[in-house]
Amino acid sequence: MCVKITSVAKQLPKYTRKTSEIIPFIKHWMQDQDTRYQRKVIKLFENAGVDKRYSIMDAEEVFMNTTFEEKNNIYTREVTKIAEQALLKSLAKAQLQPTDIDYIITVSCTGIMIPSLDAYLINSLQMKQDIVRLPVTEMGCAAGVSGIIYAKNFLKENPNKRAVVIAVESPTATFQLDDFSMTNIVSAAIFGDGAASVILSSYENEKGPKIIDESMYHFYDATYMMGFKLVNTGLQMILDKEVPQKISDHFPKIVFPFLERNNLKIDDVDHLVFHPGGKKIVQTVEDLFGVLGKNIDDTKEVLRLYGNMSSATVLYVLERFMDRNPAEGEIGLMLSFGPGFSAQQILLEW
Structure with missing residues (x-):
């Protein structure tokens, strides 16, 4: 059974800042730290190879002393939005409707949702009531590829079916305000938020790699x-x-x-x-x-x-x-x- 990737679409959150615009927030956040360490951190941000990044919350919110509950509530609300937008874009590229999907895989590791994201998408888009669901939560950066592998293994046993893999992440929501370790800082310097949706098919006449x-x-x-x-x-x-x-x-x-x-x-x-x-x-x-x-x-x-x-x-x-x-x-x-x-x-x- 031949399984193809028929479309891919991304969706970015509404907030974005250049790295140069984030550095003043970093300086204020680190104002009580050792001066040499501050210079090292600023240099790290400037040389991280990231010109800008997108986020589900504005910079002021990121640097507020919000609780895990508050940040996770923002995560739940906002990733649901961008995941749905990414899914709709990928469906449009493939000229499909939400009801054309037989298997839905959602992947994320930067927040906690129960029910998982896929349940919300099935309801909001009125997808098939017998759609097969698989939420993947703990595979981290590898989960985009993992999701495609799981979708492919489903489709190769099921001819004339389609699957979607939706990856949505907000590393911004994991930023630790009271943690001045290099690990937390490197994470803040290189990570951003975003979503993407991939549609796969086991229909012989559909195009794609x-x-x-x-x-x-x-x-x-x-x-x-x-x-x-x-x-x-x-x-x-x-x-x-x-x-x-x-x-x-x-x-x-x-x-x-x-x-x-x-x-x-x-x-x-x-x-x-x-x-x-x-x-x-x-x-x-x-x-x-x-x-x-x-x-x-x-x-x-x-x-x-x-x-x-x-x-x-x-x-x-x-x-x-x-x-x-x-x-x-x-x-x-x-x-x-x-x-x-x-x-x-x-x-x-x-």
Whole structure:
């Protein structure tokens, strides 16, 4: 059974600020910290490779002493809106109606909703009453790829069906006002909010790149490297400085065997759809792919324009390739890393 990606659409929240406009807020927030540390933090923001980012709340709200409950209420209200807008855009691109979807997967790790987001979308858009639901909550940055893998596995067993994967994140809602650690600061410097929606189909006559193969690679003894810790003030970021080196060390075991089992080499890959985890991770992967004659220019551009939006970000990169209509037969490799620690990848053929 051939499963294709038929459309991808993004949706940004209503608030946006350039990094230069956020720095005054950072200076005020850090006014009681060591002067040298303040300079280090400002330099980090200026050199993070993110020109601006979008948010479900304005900067003043982010730096208010709001409780976990208050921020999560904003998360629940606002991500529902942008998720619905992203879904409607992807349906319009594919010339479909909400009732044409048979399987809905929603992914997010930056807030807590029970019922999950998909339930709200089913109600607001009057989707099928027998639609199959799957909320994915704890896969972090890798969940955009994970969701596509789960949708593909459903569709390959069910001909003439369609699935949608909706990734929506607000790392802004996890900012810790009383945490002046470098982890919290790096998170604030590289992350932004956003949503994206991907429609997949097992109809033979529908167009789009087909999913040739998928893979998950799990790193042993690396659960400490990335994720969130639930504290009284919300979700506190965990981001170990070893992540770029760990990716570099494992890269040959992740990419090359995956391509080899599909009788491909890196030279055969035309498009690298890589998740922009942050400047250091992007530089690491760029160095690895660069010596192989490949570039990740679209990954860098998405990071610059929007920041890292966790699970949704790789879908922003995918949309750029989809909108260019690559030539028939061209090969794409999607790759994301997330908590666990894990790498998740998909092989596409246009």
